[in-house]
Amino acid sequence: YLSFVEAVLAAECDFWQLSRNLFIVNGWNREANAATSTFYHLHMVVVGTERRCHCLCPEGRQNNQCIHVRFLLDHGDEKFPIDHRMTGKIWEENKTFLFSRNVECYEPLTIHNVFSVPSPGVLESIKNRAVVEHFGDDTGSGVWRCSKDPNIRNCRHILFARDSLQQHVQMDHLATDTNTERNLILYHDMPAVSSRQIPPPHWARIRQDGQLPAIPAFNQPPEVIPLGTASSCPCNSDSRSSYDPMVPTETRRCEVYGLTRMWACQIEVQKCSLCRRRFIGPDCQELGLFNWNNRVLLSHDLLDDYTSSFSASETPFVAWVAVLTRRYDTYQSPSPFLSEKRFRVIWFAYAALLALENDMRCSKCGPTPNITIWDGVTLAFNRKNLKASLSPPTTIHPNSKIRDGARHPTRPQCFDAPLRKLIRYVLTGPPLRWINNEESMADLFTVDDDPSDDDSEEVAISKKATRVAAARQKAFKDMHARLERIEFVVNQLMEIDTSIGCLFERCYGRNALAKGKAIAHAYTSLFMQMAADESVLQLTTRSVIESLKRFVEKPSFLTASHLNMFPALYSVVMLELSVNHQETVTDETLGLCRWVMIRGMTVLMSSITHEGGEKDAQELESARKWQKTGSCYSMPKIRHRPQYPLIHRDGMTDVGGQAKRGDGCGKYYSEYGQKRLTGGIMVVWCTHTVCYGFHCIPASEGRNEVFSAIYTHWEQAPEIVVYDYACNLAPYAMAREPTFFARSKFLIDHFHSMGHNSCGNACKLMTYVATNPDLDKINSSAAECGNSGILRIRKSVSYMTQDHAIIYTKTFLSIRNRLIIR
Numbered sequence: 001y002l003s004f005v006e007a008v009l010a011a012e013c014d015f016w017q018l019s020r021n022l023f024i025v026n027g028w029n030r031e032a033n034a035a036t037s038t039f040y041h042l043h044m045v046v047v048g049t050e051r052r053c054h055c056l057c058p059e060g061r062q063n064n065q066c067i068h069v070r071f072l073l074d075h076g077d078e079k080f081p082i083d084h085r086m087t088g089k090i091w092e093e094n095k096t097f098l099f100s101r102n103v104e105c106y107e108p109l110t111i112h113n114v115f116s117v118p119s120p121g122v123l124e125s126i127k128n129r130a131v132v133e134h135f136g137d138d139t140g141s142g143v144w145r146c147s148k149d150p151n152i153r154n155c156r157h158i159l160f161a162r163d164s165l166q167q168h169v170q171m172d173h174l175a176t177d178t179n180t181e182r183n184l185i186l187y188h189d190m191p192a193v194s195s196r197q198i199p200p201p202h203w204a205r206i207r208q209d210g211q212l213p214a215i216p217a218f219n220q221p222p223e224v225i226p227l228g229t230a231s232s233c234p235c236n237s238d239s240r241s242s243y244d245p246m247v248p249t250e251t252r253r254c255e256v257y258g259l260t261r262m263w264a265c266q267i268e269v270q271k272c273s274l275c276r277r278r279f280i281g282p283d284c285q286e287l288g289l290f291n292w293n294n295r296v297l298l299s300h301d302l303l304d305d306y307t308s309s310f311s312a313s314e315t316p317f318v319a320w321v322a323v324l325t326r327r328y329d330t331y332q333s334p335s336p337f338l339s340e341k342r343f344r345v346i347w348f349a350y351a352a353l354l355a356l357e358n359d360m361r362c363s364k365c366g367p368t369p370n371i372t373i374w375d376g377v378t379l380a381f382n383r384k385n386l387k388a389s390l391s392p393p394t395t396i397h398p399n400s401k402i403r404d405g406a407r408h409p410t411r412p413q414c415f416d417a418p419l420r421k422l423i424r425y426v427l428t429g430p431p432l433r434w435i436n437n438e439e440s441m442a443d444l445f446t447v448d449d450d451p452s453d454d455d456s457e458e459v460a461i462s463k464k465a466t467r468v469a470a471a472r473q474k475a476f477k478d479m480h481a482r483l484e485r486i487e488f489v490v491n492q493l494m495e496i497d498t499s500i501g502c503l504f505e506r507c508y509g510r511n512a513l514a515k516g517k518a519i520a521h522a523y524t525s526l527f528m529q530m531a532a533d534e535s536v537l538q539l540t541t542r543s544v545i546e547s548l549k550r551f552v553e554k555p556s557f558l559t560a561s562h563l564n565m566f567p568a569l570y571s572v573v574m575l576e577l578s579v580n581h582q583e584t585v586t587d588e589t590l591g592l593c594r595w596v597m598i599r600g601m602t603v604l605m606s607s608i609t610h611e612g613g614e615k616d617a618q619e620l621e622s623a624r625k626w627q628k629t630g631s632c633y634s635m636p637k638i639r640h641r642p643q644y645p646l647i648h649r650d651g652m653t654d655v656g657g658q659a660k661r662g663d664g665c666g667k668y669y670s671e672y673g674q675k676r677l678t679g680g681i682m683v684v685w686c687t688h689t690v691c692y693g694f695h696c697i698p699a700s701e702g703r704n705e706v707f708s709a710i711y712t713h714w715e716q717a718p719e720i721v722v723y724d725y726a727c728n729l730a731p732y733a734m735a736r737e738p739t740f741f742a743r744s745k746f747l748i749d750h751f752h753s754m755g756h757n758s759c760g761n762a763c764k765l766m767t768y769v770a771t772n773p774d775l776d777k778i779n780s781s782a783a784e785c786g787n788s789g790i791l792r793i794r795k796s797v798s799y800m801t802q803d804h805a806i807i808y809t810k811t812f813l814s815i816r817n818r819l820i821i822r
Contacts, residue, residue, distance in 0.1 A: 003033040004067050005075065014039070015071070017080050018097045021045055022126065024116055025068045027057055039114060039147075041126040042068055046082055056126060096164040109137050115161040119148070132161040138169045140177045191234040192349040193281040193291040199355055201304040204818040208358040218288035218299035221256040225267040225297070230283040235275040243270060243280050252279075256289065256297045259305060261333035269294050292346045296338070303350045306343075311815040314792040317344045351807050352627060356814035360634035362690040363821065368635060369686045371720040372710075373749065375783035376701035377790050379797050380677035381805040390802060391629040392682075392695040393708035396651065397640035399616055405609030406644045408735045412535035412603045414596075419492050423531035426482050426489055426508070427524050434513035435480060483513075499591020506588060522571035525761070529568045530596075532760025537607075538730050539566055539762050540600035542742035543719075548597035555584050564771040565745065568761075569593065571771070607738040616640055617712065630806045633684075633693030635713040642711075644736050653679075654702030677798060681809060682709060683790070689782040690820055691813045696806065703732040711737060717744045722780055724752035727759040749780035789816060 007013035007028075013035035014026040021044055027036035040057040053069040060066035065073075072080070100114035112135055119128040130149070136142015140162050149155040162177035169175075199205070199212040231243035247270055254267040269279035281294040289297045302324075309315040321340040328337045338346070361367055413420060426432075486508050494501030506512060507523045529539060540548070547562040557577055563570040573593070576585040584590075615638045626632035644650040679697030682705040686692060693713070697705060706723055710733075717740050723729050730746035747765040748756055761767040769776040779785075793812050797805045 001067060001070065004028050005071060007033075007035060008071060009075075009079075014100065015068070015079075016099050018099060018116055020082075022116075023068075023072070023080075024097075024099055024131075025055070025057070028067055030067075039131045040068070041116065041129050041131075042072070043126045044072060044076075051076055054126065096160045098161075098164050098168050101168075104135065110135055110142070111137065113161075113165060115164055117146075117157040117160045117164075120156065120160075130157040132157050134161065134165065138165070140165060140179050192346070192353075193232070193234055193294055194283050194285065194289075194350075194353065195232055195234065195240060196230055196283050196285050196353070197355040198285065198290070198300065198350065198353045200818065201300075201307065203308070204815050204822075206359060206818050206821045208361075208821075209355070212355075213285070215285065215300055216288045218258055218301050220258075221263050221265045221287070221289070221297075223265055224251060225254070225265065225282055225284060225287065225289075227268045227270060227280070227282050228286075230285070231270070231280050232283070233272040233274065233278050233280040235272055235278045241272045241274045241280060244273075247271070247273075252294065254295050254297055255335065256299070257302060257338065258299045259302050260327060260331040262328070262335040262337075264334065267291075267294055267297075290346070290350050292349065296342070296346070298346060298350070303347055306347055307351070307811065307815065310793060310796070311812055314795070316796045317347075348804050348807055351811050352624075354811065356811060356818075359814045359817045359821065360632075360690070360692050362686045362688050362692075364688055365686040365690070368714055368716070368718075369692065370718050371687055371722070371778060372692070372718045373685045373687065373722040373778075373780065373783045374682065374706045374709075375685075375724060375787060376680055376682050376697065376705065377787050378680045379790055379794050379805075379809060380680045380697075381797055381800050381802060382676055383678055384676075385801045385805075386678065386698060387628075387802050389628040390696060390698060392631050392697065392705070393637070393712040394641055394651065394704050396643055397617070400640040401614065401616065401642040403610055403642050403644045403736070404646065406736055407609075407646045408731070409535075409603055409607045412537065412607075412731070413533060414530040414536050414539075414599060415492075415496065417533075419489070420531040420533065422485055422489055422492075423527055426485050427528055427531075429478065429482065430475070431519070432482065432486075432508055432513055433479070433516070434510065435476070435483065486510075497591065497595040499588045500595060503586075503588035503592055506586075520572075520575055522568070522575050526568040526572050529760055529762050532762060533758075534727065534760045534762055535731055535734065536596070536600050536603050537734055537738075538746070538760070540596060541565065541745055542604065545597055545600045545604070548593055548600075552590065552594050552597060555590060557583070565768065566596075567767055567771045569596065604738060604742060607734060610739075612737045612739045614639065626810065627803060627806055630696035630802070631693075632695070632806075632810055633709070633713045635693070635715075637712050638715070639712045641708045642736070647735060650736075651704065653699045653704070682706065683783065683786065683813075684709065685782045685786050687778045687782055688820070689779065689785050690817050691786060694809065694813065696802075703729045707733050707736065711740060717741045719743060719745065720775070720778075721746045722749050722765060722778070722783075724748060727756060727763040730763065749783070751781055751784055786816075 004013065008015045013028065014024070016024050018024055023042040023044060025040050025042055027038040027040060028034075029036050040055060040060070042053060042055040042060075044051055044053045046052075051073055053065075053072055054060070055066050055068045057066050057068060060069060096118070097116040098113060099116055100112070102112045104110045104112045112133065115132040115134075117130045117132050119130065131147040133145045134140075134142060144153065144158045144161070146152065146155050146157045148157060152158075159177075162179075163175070166175040166177050167173050199215060200209065205212065227243050227249060229243065232240040234240060249268050249270045251266040251268050254265060256263045256265060267281065269281050272278050272280055279294055281291050284291045284297060288300050290300060290303060291297050306315070306317075306320050309320055318340050321337065321343055324337045328335075337343075362369065365371070415423070487510075490501050490505045490509065492501075493504050503523075504527065507519050512519070532538075544563070544566050547559070547565075551559040551563060551573070553559075555573075555577075557574075560570070560573045560577060563573060569592075572589060573585055576589055577583065585593075617637050617640050631637075641651075679700040681694045681696055682701065683694045684692045693709070695705070695709060703725060706721070706729055710717055710721070721729070721744055723746065726746035726748045733741045733744070733746070745768075746763060747768070748759070748763055750766055753764045753766055756764065765775065765778065765780055790809075790812065793808060797808055800808060
């Protein structure tokens with residue numbers, strides 16, 4: 001301790017006060033009695049005359065009082081007298097301190113700068129401060145290191161330190177470092193020595209893999225693992241240093257880990273010509289080995305065993321490593337198994353090289369399925385691990401098209417809101433019937449009643465009579481009110497189109513009801529769908545409009561059969577064609593078909609302000625770019641997501657909570673994930689539960705995820721898009737790219753339809769299965785089945801970095817697809 005005091009007082013050991021409460025101190029080596037090159041933060045608060053301290057040095061973390069705290073208590077009054085004029089909670093100001101600046105070398109000029117940098121937007125604590133060091137010149141070039149993010153070359157702490165350096169150099173407190181990308185965070189990704197693509201495990205290979213190199217089952221390593229033509233050094237991932245037979249080699253000890261034990265053997269290496277600390281090593285693929293760093297090698301069988309385990313059941317790294325550790329003990333391995341942390345790093349390096357390609361495609365649905373099923377999954381990692389490289393399809397590219405004219409169409413429904421509401425009121429409830437004055441309410445309405453068991457028989461009879469009378473009176477008034485509004489509805493519909501008004505009167509007018517003839521449910525269903533709050537384009541896609549045109553020109557069974565994607569109208573037309581085997585429909589129904597066709601075409605044409613579908617993302621992308629962007633689809637990206645400046649909140653995340661649209665959908669948007677996590681992933685499936693791709697969601701799921709993924713990757717929009725919020729997705733897509741999505745039908749799957757009570761039946765898949773056997777074959781729960789499997793890895797992913805989470809998810813989905821395809 002005395003040596004430490006002398007070193008501090010002699011300025012041989014740094015001990016600086018940055019603010020009234022914040023200090024920065026050098027570490028201390030007790031054995032050598034010398035300062036270390038490591039810096040730690042110390043927090044001091046004065047309570048009365050007492051100094052209360054907290055130091056982050058290793059000794060301070062273990063004990064309440066370390067050598068730094070002791071010095072401050074003993075010599076603080078002398079060296080650091082309390083000055084209340086100094087700022088207190090300096091880290092609240094988000095200030096960066098440059099507290100040390102020394103010239104290390106003059107030729108070339110190298111200055112060692114050391115900064116104390118706060119973490120923005122986090123808890124006020126010295127634990128959230130980082131020490132950033134810089135070796136270089138005053139331009140900011142050189143080497144930057146951060147104590148909090150040692151694996152990142154350009155983290156947020158380093159960005160703040162870069163700005164602070166320029167503020168000191170330029171004597172301008174507003175200066176910034178313009179030589180670095182503000183949104184770019186570069187990570188140290190040190191790859192393994194093995195560099196060749198690794199074939200999938202034998203149990204996960206598919207016909208689409210083609211001819212793969214034979215990987216032998218590993219039994220025992222040779223005494224010396226030799227260098228070969230594929231040997232290289234991973235010091236430069238862009239251009240790896242390769243083996244040179246003319247340069248001398250040497251052998252070193254290495255450890256080889258198999259399924260049951262570890263072997264110690266020799267490995268041949270060669271000094272790397274590009275770096276001083278690393279060696280060129282053998283790839284070892286022909287031996288069934290994965291060379292991590294020339295000191296640790298693992299068999300492919302061992303690494304594939306973990307892949308098999310986590311893809312079959314929930315298997316975190318910790319649990320699997322515990323099993324392997326016990327297995328090694330059972331087989332009396334000369335050395336125990338690797339630590340969980342080391343194995344995890346090695347497995348991700350191995351998985352990054354796995355050739356899991358051509359597996360996000362169903363052999364039955366083809367490269368671009370016409371029926372797609374979308375769903376968001378709560379497979380999320382911590383938001384603090386988000387990197388600027390994440391680029392989902394929703395990302396706006398500098399070359400993105402700007403759609404200045406796109407906007408939501410005004411009143412795209414069949415009728416205006418008051419009339420829609422009135423039609424729904426008239427047609428909802430018990431079947432309509434005419435009421436004659438001489439009929440009593442008892443003849444008209446029957447009421448079921450269950451008397452209380454607690455009452456006596458006489459009291460129960462009296463109460464029942466009262467309840468029945470009240471119920472009949474209410475039913476009578478409701479029926480009478482509905483009947484009174486029929487004439488008004490007919491008149492309103494007559495003003496829109498005579499055929500529609502006449503058809504409504506023919507079904508529900510006084511003369512029709514007075515006859516007491518039952519009204520076919522098909523007519524009620526048709527008018528209810530036309531009175532729904534959805535756009536007419538949800539009823540009539542461009543394909544339906546074309547089918548209506550052919551039917552109106554030539555009504556027949558043949559032309560009517562193509563109306564099956566408008567089930568309500570299809571049922572009415574087929575009903576009338578079937579009456580007495582006539583080959584035509586009534587004039588009213590034909591007129592309604594003509595009006596719906598014109599109305600649908602009018603809304604569609606008014607929505608089109610641009611042609612759309614231009615391929616503006618034709619640049620070549622590396623095959624492994626998905627590992628950084630978090631967007632992996634079987635189809636290449638062919639477009640950028642456009643911008644729509646006139647559409648309110650375009651590109652922004654959908655707000656959580658109830659999706660209020662007047663009297664429309666009452667379904668709640670799920671607020672996926674917790675606040676500390678990202679928004680999970682968006683996954684697309686075919687009807688055979690094969691995953692066609694996914695992308696990571698930075699914030700929260702919304703309609704933009706599905707819209708952007710389809711628009712950027714599909715050559716032509718799918719005919720059927722199944723999504724649990726299809727009722728909202730349809731107007732979202734049609735307002736932005738009406739030409740591209742003109743033939744797409746957006747439908748809610750069977751499972752989620754129950755929650756859309758206020759939505760019209762035109763946006764529910766169950767409405768179409770009766771008239772479309774092909775749609776009845778759709779496994780609309782494919783997404784839910786796939787999601788249930790994905791949830792096995794949810795816990796593991798929540799603790800991963802972004803790169804690891806992406807690789808882990810892609811590996812799981814590829815293995816799952818391969819087992820289905822096989």
